[in-house]
């Protein structure tokens with residue numbers, strides 16, 4: 001039973017995906033009190049998009065809108081956390097240097113926190129999920145691409161300009177598959193849904209593997225090898241020992257975890273290999289919402 005405590009603060013959490021926009025009302029205990037989901041739709045012009053988003057925020061928050069602690073927003077692209085500016089979103093080609101915090105502030109006067117969705121997922125897993133209590137870990141969201149959230153010394157590490165964590169575009173094959181970023185052989189062309197053969201989906205392949213289909217099992221074994229190569233690289237560069245896997249493909253982890261772990265062992269120093277742990281997300285798609293809410297409660301960064 002959901003217990004509503006009086007005076008408990010609530011935050012609005014927004015998760016923008018390639019196809020769906022999700023808004024949740026989250027309390028300070030980490031309970032998602034209300035949740036709404038809508039399709040992003042074809043019109044993705046920033047101004048129109050923000051108007052629709054503001055409408056969904058009001059609808060979800062209802063009468064609580066007057067007392068919310070803030071709005072946390074996770075977006076699938078390159079965000080400037082300090083300035084509240086979204087530089088680039090692969091699924092939203094019209095967005096270039098959009099002053100997102102300012103656009104949302106036209107409708108709401110509360111603090112607004114922005115971040116890349118993988119960073120939000122990392123904060124969510126640290127608050128209520130598999131990474132609880134881990135002061136150093138890396139979040140990897142496995143979906144259309146690979147998003148990375150680098151969590152060091154108890155907080156997100158964003159790099160000098162806020163562009164850190166674009167791990168999906170590290171090169172793992174010199175003359176490999178071409179990538180949407182303009183390069184070739186990027187990790188995400190081998191270890192995200194782009195690696196799935198045409199005419200099928202990761203979900204279908206996971207179901208086929210559940211039923212013992214040998215081609216599907218071989219696909220996931222190879223997938224795990226490429227995932228392990230990338231994680232091995234990250235572990236060697238950073239010394240970070242814990243990797244949390246989120247995103248839709250992480251659900252298939254029983255089929256690729258073994259080959260992934262074997263590959264990490266083959267490609268890292270034995271002492272480091274013993275320490276590296278790969279942990280499936282405990283929160284699934286709610287992780288992004290919980291991270292966005294936690295950022296409001298615990299990380300004041302509003303740029304209004």
Ligand SMILES: [Zn+2]
Nearest residue numbers: 169179181186
């Ligand atoms: Zn790339």
